[in-house]
Amino acid sequence: MHIPKKMLVVDVAPRDGLQSLPKWIPTDEKVWLCDRLTDLGVPVVEVASFAHPKVVPNMRDAEEVFARIRRKPGVVYRGQAPNVRGAHRAIEAKVGEMLGLITVSETYTHHNQNMSNEQAIEQNIQSFRLAEREGIPFVMALGMAFWCPYEGLIPEEAVIAMVGRFREAGIKRQYLAGSIGMEDPAHVNRLFRRLYEKYPDIELGFHIHNLSGMATANIVAAMDAGVHWLEGAICGIGGGMAIPTSVGKVGNYPMEDLVTMLEEMGVETGLKSAEVIAAAKEIGSRLAIPVESHRGTGCTREEVMRAGADNPNNPQVTA
Numbered sequence: 424m425h426i427p428k429k430m431l432v433v434d435v436a437p438r439d440g441l442q443s444l445p446k447w448i449p450t451d452e453k454v455w456l457c458d459r460l461t462d463l464g465v466p467v468v469e470v471a472s473f474a475h476p477k478v479v480p481n482m483r484d485a486e487e488v489f490a491r492i493r494r495k496p497g498v499v500y501r502g503q504a505p506n507v508r509g510a511h512r513a514i515e516a517k518v519g520e521m522l523g524l525i526t527v528s529e530t531y532t533h534h535n536q537n538m539s540n541e542q543a544i545e546q547n548i549q550s551f552r553l554a555e556r557e558g559i560p561f562v563m564a565l566g567m568a569f570w571c572p573y574e575g576l577i578p579e580e581a582v583i584a585m586v587g588r589f590r591e592a593g594i595k596r597q598y599l600a601g602s603i604g605m606e607d608p609a610h611v612n613r614l615f616r617r618l619y620e621k622y623p624d625i626e627l628g629f630h631i632h633n634l635s636g637m638a639t640a641n642i643v644a645a646m647d648a649g650v651h652w653l654e655g656a657i658c659g660i661g662g663g664m665a666i667p668t669s670v671g672k673v674g675n676y677p678m679e680d681l682v683t684m685l686e687e688m689g690v691e692t693g694l695k696s697a698e699v700i701a702a703a704k705e706i707g708s709r710l711a712i713p714v715e716s717h718r719g720t721g722c723t724r725e726e727v728m729r730a731g732a733d734n735p736n737n738p739q740v741t742a
Contacts, residue, residue, distance in 0.1 A: 607635070
């Protein structure tokens, strides 16, 4: 099994997290959240989406947030542009990285973006051309890349073909999102390996969800296949994609759990798990968002050891 020495991590909480909350988060708090993630040392912060305000009302202040965040040299501040109009707005806001969006599921693209996949591909390629002209790095997000609540299992050939379409247009950095979290580690590992074998010049990321409870195994499977980066959200905020029925929490994978897991595995992220856990608790409290991550609510190894040392009546381990 291949475990990398380093891994780039991306925090999507300010955009993919907050956009799907059932409540409005004030602009001041969004700016604070981005600055808190910057101070924490997160290398890539997904700040906002330039979707139409009527479609994503929680992101109607995207320009103001980008204008007010405290930008630190070396940190990438990403903005999502789901269409060409959004790309123009993102350029005007001076995003550090532009994120395109499509779902591999044709049915979901119709529901989510009110267009066909072919139309969405063309929109994203046009957005890429605009970003390229301005010297702005571009990343392509492929949602519902493993499983869709409308279509079920997504054929791997469909994902490979779509990645190839964007690659032919010049988009060499793309990520796959489970969007719900129903994928399994064998599927994740196999699909990423197939993509790297067919397109060895691309960089791929993995956007993590955990409905099926297999996120940790999927992370290891993705790293073993060679992914270049992993995406989570502090406190596990949000989850972006809507699903047709309420089947449980489909939120983003908590950054505090991700960083702690990688740290325990000896994978460097540039972040310290204790600081990320403390930040998650602070953010959850300030934004009145429940922190349901393992590290946000559970114990560290050190805490367990201290509890054991302080209790002379600990039972003997029998199995």
